[in-house]
Amino acid sequence: MGEQAFISGNEAIGYGALYAGCKHFFAYPITPQNEIMEFFASELPKRGGVFVQTESETASANMVYGAASTGVRAMTSSSSTGFSLMQEAISAMAAAQVPCVIVNVQRGGPGGGTTQTSQMDYLQVTKGGGHGDYHTIVLSPSFVQEAFDFVQLAFYLADKYRHPTIILSDALLGQMMESIEMRKLEFTPVPEKDWAVGLGRKDGQRRMIFPGFVVGSMLREYLVAVSKKYEQMKEKETRYDTRGLEDAELVLVSFGSTARAALEAFLMAREEGMRVGMIRPITLWPFPYQIIKETSHKVKKFLVVEDNLGQMVEDVTAAVTEQAQVYHLGILARHLPGPSGLILPQTIYEEVKKIYGK
Amino acid sequence: MENRELLAGRPKTVLPIPHLYCPGCHHGSVFRLIAETMDELGIQDKTIGCVGVGCHAFGFMFLDIDLVSCLHGRAPAVATGIKRSLYGKPIVFTVQGDGDLAAIGMGTIMNAVIRGEKLTTIFCNNAGYGTTGGQLAPTTLLDQKTTTTPYGRNAELEGYPVHVAELIATFKGVAYSARCSLTSRAEYNRAAKAMKKAFQKQIEGIGYGFVEILEACPSTLKLSPKDALRWVESHMMEEYPLGEFKDIDSIP
Numbered sequence A: 001m002g003e004q005a006f007i008s009g010n011e012a013i014g015y016g017a018l019y020a021g022c023k024h025f026f027a028y029p030i031t032p033q034n035e036i037m038e039f040f041a042s043e044l045p046k047r048g049g050v051f052v053q054t055e056s057e058t059a060s061a062n063m064v065y066g067a068a069s070t071g072v073r074a075m076t077s078s079s080s081t082g083f084s085l086m087q088e089a090i091s092a093m094a095a096a097q098v099p100c101v102i103v104n105v106q107r108g109g110p111g112g113g114t115t116q117t118s119q120m121d122y123l124q125v126t127k128g129g130g131h132g133d134y135h136t137i138v139l140s141p142s143f144v145q146e147a148f149d150f151v152q153l154a155f156y157l158a159d160k161y162r163h164p165t166i167i168l169s170d171a172l173l174g175q176m177m178e179s180i181e182m183r184k185l186e187f188t189p190v191p192e193k194d195w196a197v198g199l200g201r202k203d204g205q206r207r208m209i210f211p212g213f214v215v216g217s218m219l220r221e222y223l224v225a226v227s228k229k230y231e232q233m234k235e236k237e238t239r240y241d242t243r244g245l246e247d248a249e250l251v252l253v254s255f256g257s258t259a260r261a262a263l264e265a266f267l268m269a270r271e272e273g274m275r276v277g278m279i280r281p282i283t284l285w286p287f288p289y290q291i292i293k294e295t296s297h298k299v300k301k302f303l304v305v306e307d308n309l310g311q312m313v314e315d316v317t318a319a320v321t322e323q324a325q326v327y328h329l330g331i332l333a334r335h336l337p338g339p340s341g342l343i344l345p346q347t348i349y350e351e352v353k354k355i356y357g358k
Numbered sequence B: 001m002e003n004r005e006l007l008a009g010r011p012k013t014v015l016p017i018p019h020l021y022c023p024g025c026h027h028g029s030v031f032r033l034i035a036e037t038m039d040e041l042g043i044q045d046k047t048i049g050c051v052g053v054g055c056h057a058f059g060f061m062f063l064d065i066d067l068v069s070c071l072h073g074r075a076p077a078v079a080t081g082i083k084r085s086l087y088g089k090p091i092v093f094t095v096q097g098d099g100d101l102a103a104i105g106m107g108t109i110m111n112a113v114i115r116g117e118k119l120t121t122i123f124c125n126n127a128g129y130g131t132t133g134g135q136l137a138p139t140t141l142l143d144q145k146t147t148t149t150p151y152g153r154n155a156e157l158e159g160y161p162v163h164v165a166e167l168i169a170t171f172k173g174v175a176y177s178a179r180c181s182l183t184s185r186a187e188y189n190r191a192a193k194a195m196k197k198a199f200q201k202q203i204e205g206i207g208y209g210f211v212e213i214l215e216a217c218p219s220t221l222k223l224s225p226k227d228a229l230r231w232v233e234s235h236m237m238e239e240y241p242l243g244e245f246k247d248i249d250s251i252p
């Protein structure tokens, strides 16, 4: 048993990173992510780590690029608008095959938006975000415990595949406090980082980290290699959680903090004897298409619940067979139609009842 | 190739790879200078170079050191990440063009010197964008014709040429800032001295070292290599005085 702690989702990200051996953190202030960088500002100096408050998220991501190029575990965090500023560098790290972890504690709205929660960056993180043909593994925690665990998992996956990995959190999870168990997760060994710069040229060879493809066949070779990597990620790293699929007639699909409300609605429906199931995607990329597809062979009704105007619903629609019907409950169903609020379990339950009875 | 090696020799830190520069381009000489400096200081094995985006970056190919190629304008941020992650142990420098450093990357270099990083920057000022075909840069001279100022740079519309070496010298965390040219053997030797100092300030942990080098881009100036070199003397050196703007051994 690890140590018990009562902490917020943002703090859990910080502790998780320390447990993963990350001692290099670069970030620019933004609500609702500030507690993460403040955590590192106080913890890293005590542990001989490196904390830099940068001048922008553009700089944060580029500093992570430099730090991770030396082989250390490096991380940055931000929120929506700041995360947008990082896209060029994330694309560069995918190209240069530099492993690192980037956390997006989502806020709401396009533009400056609001500092209140939402799940509006789903499409951005799962379909690229930056330019060019690339993907990153995206982990979506729903609980403070998962925020803690997934940072460790994210560093492992980043190093395993030599690739940036993203954690998609949100204001609700970031600010929420829960009791968690803090323990170091064990993973299989990751490859040596003999590609890193600054190792002192033990073999007499220079190391080059390069996010471009200037010479003739370089782009082609990269694409061949990276497409293999993406296939492996899809095959080995697709993660999800399921409930009650055995006899389900309607399946809820929901991720992140909204999945908590969906889970409650699921329990309420089961209590009432309704045969409802639930699929919670944990990796948003690679997306668990297969389990949704398989489920849709017998289940004909899917209800996607997400705190946006309809983003993951596109992936669920793509996954199901033709006979299945995909319904959507989104941000307009929040109990407060303002910048704040959330989709309540009761609202989801009412929707389930309506669709179930059809 | 062989004959030239016989004439001038090849620095240890330079790989025997032909460079890609146009005839008369000064970038090749800048990289040679960097290599000579590293040979002289004996730092090849502990130096990491960060290059920007532009013709100035292509020289990385023949530098036999660890290198990180950076996004346009971001080399000082990447260099910061490298230097700090290895707890200040390696020597880290950036090579950046005038578009890279003074336009898209101005905020990045400013903040690196504001943070008091201990890095070295070699700033290749060729009064325009070489790679993309000769557009206006913040360093383009007044009345200079470029593809995006076809009637000449007009102060009313595009402002005035920016003096980066002087600007950098005003920051407290900067230990060295100079402007050099490569227009004669004597100037080349002065540039070599400046570059050595800019690295030494970092090695000794004093502060930021910065060298601006006035360079010719004959291809976009549409001048012969020799005339382009003369143009640097007659036009660029008139706007941009050569000299050392800061040289201190401790930050007061």
Ligand SMILES: Cc1ncc(C[n+]2csc(CCOP(=O)(O)OP(=O)(O)O)c2C)c(N)n1
Pocket: B053, B054, B055, B056, B057, B072, B096, B097, B098, B099, B100, B101, B124, B126, B128, B129, B130, B131, B132, B137
């Ligand atoms: C974000 C971004 N914008 C634009 C470009 C296109 N671009 C490549 S090189 C360059 C200009 C380089 O000029 P300079 O830094 O002066 O280098 P030079 O070629 O003169 O050595 C530009 C605009 C780019 N690569 N990335």
Ligand code: SF4
Pocket: B020, B021, B022, B024, B025, B026, B027, B055, B056, B126, B130, B131, B216, B217, B218, B219, B220
């Ligand atoms: S275009 Fe100009 S800067 Fe680029 S290689 Fe040719 S001469 Fe040099």
Ligand SMILES: [Mg+2]
Pocket: B054, B097, B098, B099, B124, B125, B126, B127, B128, B129, B130, B137
């Ligand atoms: Mg230029």
